[in-house]
Amino acid sequence: MNILKRPSAISLLYVIILFELSAFVLIGFMVQPFDYMALVVGGVMVFLLLVQYIMLTRFFPNLDRYILITANVLAAIGVIMQYRVNPDLAYKQLIWLAVGMALMVCVLIFVTKFKVWKKFLYPLIILSAVLLVSSLIFGKTINGAKNWFRIGIFSLQPSEFVKIIFVLVLALLLEDPKTQFKKFIIMCFYSAFCIAILVLQKDLGAALLYAGTFLVMYFVASGNVLVSLGFVGVGAGGAVVAYNLFDHVRARVEIWQDPWAQYNGKGYQIVQGLIAMASGGLFGVGLGLGTPKAVPVYYSDYIFAIVCEEFGILIGIAIMCFYLVFIIRGSLIAVNSENKFYALVAFGCTTLITLQSFIILGGVIKLIPLTGVTMPFMSYGGSSMMASMILMGVLEAIAIQNGNRRLAKLAEVESHVN
Amino acid sequence: MSAQVFEAVSLMARYWFVLLIAYILLRIVQNSLDEYKIDRRMRLEGERSYVAYLKVVDADDPELIGLVYGLNEFNTIGKSIECDITIPDKSMRKKHAKLYKKGPDWILEHRGSSIVFVNGEESNGVTLLNDNDNVAFSGTMAKFIIRRQRNEHTKKA
Numbered sequence: 001m002n003i004l005k006r007p008s009a010i011s012l013l014y015v016i017i018l019f020e021l022s023a024f025v026l027i028g029f030m031v032q033p034f035d036y037m038a039l040v041v042g043g044v045m046v047f048l049l050l051v052q053y054i055m056l057t058r059f060f061p062n063l064d065r066y067i068l069i070t071a072n073v074l075a076a077i078g079v080i081m082q083y084r085v086n087p088d089l090a091y092k093q094l095i096w097l098a099v100g101m102a103l104m105v106c107v108l109i110f111v112t113k114f115k116v117w118k119k120f121l122y123p124l125i126i127l128s129a130v131l132l133v134s135s136l137i138f139g140k141t142i143n144g145a146k147n148w149f150r151i152g153i154f155s156l157q158p159s160e161f162v163k164i165i166f167v168l169v170l171a172l173l174l175e176d177p178k179t180q181f182k183k184f185i186i187m188c189f190y191s192a193f194c195i196a197i198l199v200l201q202k203d204l205g206a207a208l209l210y211a212g213t214f215l216v217m218y219f220v221a222s223g224n225v226l227v228s229l230g231f232v233g234v235g236a237g238g239a240v241v242a243y244n245l246f247d248h249v250r251a252r253v254e255i256w257q258d259p260w261a262q263y264n265g266k267g268y269q270i271v272q273g274l275i276a277m278a279s280g281g282l283f284g285v286g287l288g289l290g291t292p293k294a295v296p297v298y299y300s301d302y303i304f305a306i307v308c309e310e311f312g313i314l315i316g317i318a319i320m321c322f323y324l325v326f327i328i329r330g331s332l333i334a335v336n337s338e339n340k341f342y343a344l345v346a347f348g349c350t351t352l353i354t355l356q357s358f359i360i361l362g363g364v365i366k367l368i369p370l371t372g373v374t375m376p377f378m379s380y381g382g383s384s385m386m387a388s389m390i391l392m393g394v395l396e397a398i399a400i401q402n403g404n405r406r407l408a409k410l411a412e413v414e415s416h417v418n
Numbered sequence: 419m420s421a422q423v424f425e426a427v428s429l430m431a432r433y434w435f436v437l438l439i440a441y442i443l444l445r446i447v448q449n450s451l452d453e454y455k456i457d458r459r460m461r462l463e464g465e466r467s468y469v470a471y472l473k474v475v476d477a478d479d480p481e482l483i484g485l486v487y488g489l490n491e492f493n494t495i496g497k498s499i500e501c502d503i504t505i506p507d508k509s510m511r512k513k514h515a516k517l518y519k520k521g522p523d524w525i526l527e528h529r530g531s532s533i534v535f536v537n538g539e540e541s542n543g544v545t546l547l548n549d550n551d552n553v554a555f556s557g558t559m560a561k562f563i564i565r566r567q568r569n570e571h572t573k574k575a
Binding site (some may be wrong): 012015016019023026029065066069070073283284285286287289310311312314321322325329332336 | 440
C-alpha cells in the first residue's frame with residue numbers, strides 16, 4: 001500500500017552535506033598552508049549525519065525525519081562557526097555532538113519501551129529537587145551563575161537536565177487537571193520551588209524558561225484561560241519582586257534598557273553583539289572575514305550574533321525558521337500522540353527547545369533582557385547539547401510510537417476490508 | 419591562497435550559503451507539508467476505532483473509488499462537510515442518509531427525497547443492512563462491511 005511510504009529526505013541530506021563541505025573547504029583556505037583539519041572536521045560531521053540518519057530511519061521507519069535534519073543543520077552551523085573561530089572548541093563540540101547523538105538513541109529506545117511513568121512521579125520530584133538544591137549549595141560559579149557541578153574534568157549544568165524531569169513531572173501532574181485539586185497544589189509548589197532556586201542561583205534564563213514552560217503546559221493541558229492569566233499575573237508579580245530584591249536582576253534590566261550607557265562595563269557584550277549583527281547586513285561580511293572574537297562568549301550564548309555577522313541576517317532568519325519547524329513538527333507529534341501524558345511530554349519538550357531559543361535570540365537582538373541560556377543544538381557546551389539531544393530523543397520516541405500505532409490500525413482495517 | 423583571493427572567494431561564497439540554507443529550509447517545509455497531508459489521509463482512513471466500514475466501489479469521481487470510510491455507532495452520510503461521513507461525489511445529496519446501530523442491527527435511513535438502493539432494490543425509508551450489502555447512494559456505490567471482533571477474526575483465520 002503506497003500511502004504508507006513516507007517521502008524520503010535523502011536528497012535533502014546531499015544539500016546539507018554540500019553546505020557543510022563547502023563551508024569547511026572555505027575555512028580550510030583561511031590560513032596559509034591549507035588547513036586539512038578543517039576537512040577532517042567536515043568529514044566527521046558528514047559521517048555523523050549520514051550514520052545517524054541512515055541507521056535511525058532503517059531501524060525506526062516512523063521516525064520524524066525533519067526535526068532530526070533540522071537539528072543537524074543547526075548543529076552544523078554551530079560547529080562551522082566554532083571551528084572558524086576556535087578549532088579546539090570545535091573538536092570538543094564534535095565529541096559532545098557524537099555523545100549527544102548516542103544519548104538520543106538510548107533515550108529514544110528507553111522511552112518507546114518504558115511504560116510505567118506513573119509510579120515514578122514522587123521519585124522524579126525528589127530527584128529534581130535534590131539536583132537543584134545541591135547545585136545551589138555545592139555549585140561552582142561560571143559566568144556569573146552558580147549552577148555548575150564539577151565532576152573530574154567535566155563541568156555539568158544540572159538545570160539543563162532537571163528541565164527534562166520538570167516536563168515529565170508536569171505532564172504526570174497535569175494528565176487529569178480538573179479532578180485532582182491535590183495534584184494542582186503539588187504542581188504549583190513544585191514549579192515555584194524550582195523557579196525560586198534558579199533565581200537564587202542567578203540563573204535567570206533557566207528560571208524564565210521553566211516559568212514559560214510551566215505556563216504553556218498548564219494552558220495546553222487545561223485550556224483554562226482564567227487560571228492561566230492568573231499564573232501570568234503571578235509571574236509578572238514575581239518578576240517585579242525579583243527586580244526589587246535582587247541586584248543582578250535589576251542590572252540585567254538596566255543593561256537591556258540602555259546598553260550603550262555601560263559600554264565599558266556590563267553592556268559591552270550586548271553592544272558588541274549588536275555591532276556584529278549590524279556589520280553583517282543581509283548577506284554577511286563573508287565567512288572568515290569578520291571579527292567574531294570581538295564578541296564576548298561568542299561560542300555559546302552569542303553564537304547567533306557571529307553567525308549573523310559572517311553569514312548575514314538572512315541565514316539568521318533561516319535559523320529562526322528552523323526553530324519554527326521544530327514548533328510545528330513537535331506540535332503535530334503532540335496532537336497525534338496516544339494519550340494526554342505523551343501529548344504533554346511532546347509539547348513540553350517542544351516548548352523547552354523553542355522557548356529557550358526564543359529567550360536567547362530575544363536577548364541577543366535586544367528584544368528582551370539578556371539572560372544567559374544556550375542556543376539549543378548550536379551553542380558550544382556539553383550539558384546543553386546533551387539536554388537538547390535528550391529532548392529530541394523523547395520527541396522522536398513519541399513520534400515513533402504514533403507511527404507504529406497508526407500502522408497497526410491501518411493493518412487492522414486492511415485485514416477487515418480486503 | 420592569498421588574502422585577496424580568499425576575500426573574493428568568501429564574498430562570493432556567502433550568496434552560495436544563503437542559497438543552500440534557503441533551499442534546505444524550503445525543502446523541509448515542503449516535505450513536512452507533504453507528509454502532513456499523507457498523515458491526515460491515513461488518519462481519515464484508519465485512526466478511530468470503527469465498528470463498521472463503507473468501502474466505495476463505484477462513484478462519478480474515480481479518485482473516490484477504493485476509499486474506506488470508518489463508521490461509528492451513529493453516522494450521517496452526505497456530500498456536506500457537516501456530515502460524519504463526507505463523500506464528495508457529485509451524485510450525493512448534501513445530507514443523504516443516516517446509518518446507525520440499533521441493538522444488534524444496522525439501520526439505513528434515507529432523508530426525504532434522496533434515493534438509496536440496497537443490493538439493487540430501492541429502499542423506502544428504513545432498511546436493515548447486513549454484512550457485505552451493496553448500498554447505492556444515487557450514483558455512488560459502497561459496500562457495507564461490519565467489523566469482526568478480534569476473537570471471531572482469529573477463529574476464522
